[in-house]
Amino acid sequence: MSTVGVVMLVHTALERAEQVARHWTASKCPVVIHVDQKVNRKTYQAFRERLKDNALVRFSGRHRCEWGTWGIVAATQEAAELLLRSAPEVRHVYLASGSCLPLRPVEELIDYLAARPQTDFIESATTADVPWIVGGLGTERFTLRFPFSWKKRRKLFDAYVALQRRVKFRRRVPAGLVPHMGSQWWCLTRQTLSAILEDPERARYDSYFRHVWIPDESYFQTLARQYSTKIESRSLTLSKFDYQGKPHIFYDDHLQLLRRSDCFVARKIWPQAERLYQAFLTDPAGAMKRTEPNPGKIDRIFSKAVERRTRGRRGLYMQSRFPRHGAENGLTSGPYSMLQGFSELFEDFEPWLARTTGARVHGHLFAPDRAELAEGQHLFNGCLSDNAALRDYNAERFLSNLIWNTRGERQCFQFGPADTQKANWFMARDTHAQISVISGAWAIPLFKSNRNFADLRSEAARLQHIEAEHLKILRSQWANARIRIWSLAEFIEAPMENLQAIVDEIGTTAQSHLNEAPRMVDLQGFGQFLQNLKNQGMHPYLMGDFPVEPAPLNNPERPRKPYLVK
Structure with a gap:
């Protein structure tokens, strides 16, 4: 049995999730799958039936997962608890989604984590040090209440935020906690994760984070700081976001780009990217070399893509990004x-x-x-x-x-x-x-x-x-x-x-x-x-002062008056 267990959060493309789950278990990694409650029961039961033959796959209780709400954290908690109970040999728990794709042989990830048995890989930074916040809510996401869905009830969400600002409402952060933020996709040691889930103060912490905005990017990121002995503030999952905070989707033509990243796992993979799934799940001979994950190698490409999307080329006006007046990237392309x-x-x-x-x-x-x-x-x-x-x-x-x-x-x-x-x-x-x-x-x-x-x-x-x-x-x-x-x-x-x-x-x-x-x-x-x-x-x-007298045709330039330099 592997020392790495996987928690998968699935809500769509169940066929691809099944394919990836079997890839994890082929390397003896136990997998616990949470399927969003929004998936209809018939589809869910068929999904479970297809994986019934795999003894390393388990399913956790289902929660309704709305973006930016507590349901995602609750789903992660229940799936992680089940994994820790059922797989005592697991030393690291890797959180992934159904659209995540392993880029390197799973054995390399197991060896990498075995060489770092006390290290938690979780992006965790204070709000003052987070440059990627999109949407205008930094510290306020921890001091205001957010009982309404931003996506489904946007007007009510905005009105309630404005009301709290008007009355100067502030929530108190639980004593001893310093809010941190980071990527949702982490890899924690059994010691740290069990300490978070078994904390005597967990009910108080859960009550507080239940009304934090986007708690899946702050709950584990904050509490890991309480218990971890060694944190590397980075994710082993390659995930890139555009200027609006939406994740980039990887397609078949990103194959070589993903190879260059040297990362263990990438998201978000397009479900129809057949070439990617074939290359990374069925081609161990073409797997990437053993090396330290380095997503920075492709950061330049993503930065250039974001700049092209937001600013465009100098002097080019495209239908896809017709700029606002005064916000053009150069009015024309050349002199x-x-x-x-x-x-x-x-x-x-x-x-x-x-x-x-x-x-x-x-x-x-x-x-x-x-x-x-x-x-x-x-x-x-x-x-x-x-x-x-x-x-x-x-x-x-x-x-x-x-x-x-x-x-x-x-x-x-x-x-x-x-x-x-x-x-x-x-x-x-x-x-x-x-x-x-x-x-x-x-x-x-x-x-x-x-x-x-x-x-x-x-x-x-x-x-x-x-x-x-x-x-x-x-x-x-x-x-x-x-x-x-x-x-x-x-x-x-x-x-x-x-x-x-x-x-x-x-x-x-x-x-x-x-x-x-x-x-x-x-x-x-x-x-x-x-x-x-x-x-x-x-x-x-x-x-100007044009003379009334006739001007001679093609009048040569008048000689300048001599002057004396003393």
């Missing part, structure tokens, strides 16, 4: 440039910028009639259409999709006050955005147009108001993009120097100095045009 006023000031600016930087340069992506994709395309990477209605349905997602679909290639596009303004805040908040603005450049196409001056005045007032609102956003304290703003007058004083700064920041080629400059449009008479707007009562202030 891009938004240029405002450049295509108005320079002729053929897009082709020049594409040649100079090697970036993909679009026209006005948010133009009113269509998205002006590079090279006049109507359909872009990821089947992005140039249709304005589709784009404007969600302009922010249009931009983030474009950047995601072109990862590895720098995207540049033109923008202006005549364009759709729905994505302004999005771009301003985006740390990946490089925004360069020549304010007032929108007036150049008006100046070049052959329209009635009354219409020009009205349109200029409209565009100036829109651009002023946009500039207010860009200068906001909430803006995180890399932003440069010049007035038109400032920019044309040193156009090559300003263009060089933009090209250097795009930085997709090794070119260090501009050898070719775009041709600036002819601004002769532009100053007088602005003065005419002023004379008509519309003040064009966003252009």
Whole structure:
């Protein structure tokens, strides 16, 4: 007879529980099974009948096991008492569930525990040291009463907790006890477990823990500290939980992952994971090597999975985890440039910028009639259409999709006050955005147009108001993009120097100095045009202090005034 006994708590997948129970008993481990009272009597009797031929399997009295309630502890107590009475040779009791699966030969577990006859393996930490509590109840789970099921009577549960907080109700922890918490799945020595079950104060302790929230994670974890001579605060069962506190379920494709863990037992195994059950229950030749259990070897994988589930990839918006506003993992997936006023000031600016930087340069992506994709395309990477209605349905997602679909290639596009303004805040908040603005450049196409001056005045007032609102956003304290703003007058004083700064920041080629400059449009008479707007009562202030005298075409950069250093 083995020195290790097993208590199994079963509530579903009874066929798999039978298979695992026979695996334990094949190594001479006595097994006591508790079947949840919620399982109908006919199914329960059939389960017992199938295991009737196995002398090492016993069944304990049945309790109703609701998550987070006392029934699970009561079931464990009764099953453990039966095991200790019926198997006097047992020195360690291993608590498992019906969905637990031994990963290594049971003989290895027996030898491992035999080499540590006085060691209790139970995760046990004070509430102050427990980082995995999910749900907001730490110390309060020991000082308030929880007579209602959290899952079935949630509103009543929450209302009763709120009432106790309001009246400042507090339960006293029994004298001498320091509440501890940990995994439900433990392996205790006969000495420690019998001391807990036979304690003269057990009735008082049971009465107290009966109304503690989730007592199966605190009852044995607390009382083991009273009697154990040596505790290793860890579980020999591999159990992983997601960010909501729900257990990860292992499937067939987790086979190699489970092998790498070196753990003796794992939960929760999907009942239909046929490959896992075949590999670990019927393949001793492929069993893992004798080594210390080390679930930390796969912790990195689970941490990465939790991060992927909660944060996702930078700049990717998936249907499965569409984030709240402000909780995105990066607004876009890579850097891009938004240029405002450049295509108005320079002729053929897009082709020049594409040649100079090697970036993909679009026209006005948010133009009113269509998205002006590079090279006049109507359909872009990821089947992005140039249709304005589709784009404007969600302009922010249009931009983030474009950047995601072109990862590895720098995207540049033109923008202006005549364009759709729905994505302004999005771009301003985006740390990946490089925004360069020549304010007032929108007036150049008006100046070049052959329209009635009354219409020009009205349109200029409209565009100036829109651009002023946009500039207010860009200068906001909430803006995180890399932003440069010049007035038109400032920019044309040193156009090559300003263009060089933009090209250097795009930085997709090794070119260090501009050898070719775009041709600036002819601004002769532009100053007088602005003065005419002023004379008509519309003040064009966003252009800066633009001279009324004619501006020469492609005016070279003015030499700087000499200065004397003393």
